[in-house]
Amino acid sequence: MSDRDQPDRDEDHILAGEYALGLLSAEEAAAFEARMVRDPDLRAAYAQWATDFAAMTDEIAPQAPPAHVWQRIEAGLFPDARPRAGWMRRLALWGGGLAAAAVLVLALVTGGDWGAPPQAPAEALYRAEVAAEDRSLVVDAVYDAATGTLLIDRAAGAPAPGRALELWLIAGEAAPVSLGVLPEDRRGSIPVPDALRPRLPGAVLAVSDEPPGGSPTGAPTGDVLATGAVRDT
Amino acid sequence: MATRDDIERHILRAAQGDRTAFKALYDATSAKLLGVALRVLNDRAEAEDVLQEIYVKIWHNAARYNVNGLSPMTWLITIARNSAVDRLRKLRRAGTTDVLEDRIADTGAGPETQAIAASERRRLDACMEELAAPRAEAVRRAYLDGETYADLAARFDVPLNTMRTWLRRSLLKLKECLSR
Numbered sequence: 001m002s003d004r005d006q007p008d009r010d011e012d013h014i015l016a017g018e019y020a021l022g023l024l025s026a027e028e029a030a031a032f033e034a035r036m037v038r039d040p041d042l043r044a045a046y047a048q049w050a051t052d053f054a055a056m057t058d059e060i061a062p063q064a065p066p067a068h069v070w071q072r073i074e075a076g077l078f079p080d081a082r083p084r085a086g087w088m089r090r091l092a093l094w095g096g097g098l099a100a101a102a103v104l105v106l107a108l109v110t111g112g113d114w115g116a117p118p119q120a121p122a123e124a125l126y127r128a129e130v131a132a133e134d135r136s137l138v139v140d141a142v143y144d145a146a147t148g149t150l151l152i153d154r155a156a157g158a159p160a161p162g163r164a165l166e167l168w169l170i171a172g173e174a175a176p177v178s179l180g181v182l183p184e185d186r187r188g189s190i191p192v193p194d195a196l197r198p199r200l201p202g203a204v205l206a207v208s209d210e211p212p213g214g215s216p217t218g219a220p221t222g223d224v225l226a227t228g229a230v231r232d233t
Numbered sequence: 234m235a236t237r238d239d240i241e242r243h244i245l246r247a248a249q250g251d252r253t254a255f256k257a258l259y260d261a262t263s264a265k266l267l268g269v270a271l272r273v274l275n276d277r278a279e280a281e282d283v284l285q286e287i288y289v290k291i292w293h294n295a296a297r298y299n300v301n302g303l304s305p306m307t308w309l310i311t312i313a314r315n316s317a318v319d320r321l322r323k324l325r326r327a328g329t330t331d332v333l334e335d336r337i338a339d340t341g342a343g344p345e346t347q348a349i350a351a352s353e354r355r356r357l358d359a360c361m362e363e364l365a366a367p368r369a370e371a372v373r374r375a376y377l378d379g380e381t382y383a384d385l386a387a388r389f390d391v392p393l394n395t396m397r398t399w400l401r402r403s404l405l406k407l408k409e410c411l412s413r
Binding site for chain 2: 010013014017018021022023043044047048050051052053054055056057058059060061062063064065066069070072073076077078132133134136223224225
């Protein structure tokens with residue numbers, strides 16, 4: 001933010017505070033969110049307000065909820081009560097989050113406020129915005145059919161210290177297939193093996209938190225941080 | 234009482250699909266979050282209903298917790314507060330709840346309620362005190378009662394634009410004080 005004027009910085013802090021309080025109109029809030037996607041300072045300003053305002057709840061006394069609240073949560077989230085079936089099941093449980101993310105992607109793409117891809121591929125067939133729901137990690141992936149590579153632009157977020165981000169392709173009901181570890185640099189490319197290229201349309205891309213060098217098991221081992229649907233350009 | 238580290242560990246495990254950890258998280262935090270929802274909604278049945286929504290959101294979003302930079306309780310409280318405010322505004326739009334109805338008074342806080350570090354709270358309190366009393370009240374009402382600019386303008390009997398100018402100035406003063 002060092003290249004910005006003080007009044008601009010002040011305005012951003014005020015806006016972030018209004019956003020945290022829920023005082024912005026729907027349009028203003030959407031515009032603010034779109035800016036947060038690309039501005040880590042703005043995200044930090046929001047996080048600071050969220051922390052400061054949350055201190056107002058400190059004097060609120062706890063109220064023990066009745067037992068039926070948990071029973072309903074459990075019945076809603078785990079209707080089968082089977083042992084967890086692992087990663088794909090969790091993905092299915094994220095229906096709401098994925099839908100919300102998809103709406104955001106659509107809003108950003110159709111709003112014309114979407115940053116240009118890192119390189120302009122001659123044949124950009126598909127693209128996906130792989131994003132965390134809170135926009136703390138946003139990876140734009142554009143498939144260039146001419147070279148069979150995904151052009152990667154990590155617009156927001158970074159691997160945790162000593163960790164790597166790994167990109168996964170999930171086609172239909174199939175298990176996630178690794179596309180490789182994301183480049184350390186914000187921008188780079190990941191080749192897509194011939195056999196996987198036909199699976200891209202309609203697939204979901206996901207990014208997980210993994211040890212350096214990627215998952216040792218061939219399946220995601222860490223948290224899935226971001227997801228996004230592959231769309232036609 | 235669960236420590237910050239306990240709560241964080243529960244969230245991280247829940248993110249990996251660990252239902253036992255999720256239940257432990259619920260046991261450690263649901264009373265606080267119900268307190269927050271009840272403070273906003275002032276209606277026990279609505280607050281309990283929103284609490285259910287809150288934990289469904291927490292389960293679905295646990296994997297995104299550790300990348301957003303908030304402390305575990307701040308993250309949970311923000312989800313609870315925002316969910317309760319969304320519900321309150323829906324009820325108001327539906328005409329079920331009086332817009333300017335006064336909320337229940339805060340009850341005294343025991344040490345077990347202090348989920349947020351006391352230093353954070355003192356810092357905020359001190360900075361709120363530097364604002365004129367009505368200005369600080371407006372900020373509190375926006376956060377804890379989900380009041381909009383229109384609600385606040387009606388409450389303080391000023392034009393909406395004036396209300397917005399006031400509140401924006403208050404935020405700037407607060408920010409300056411909080412970052413000292």
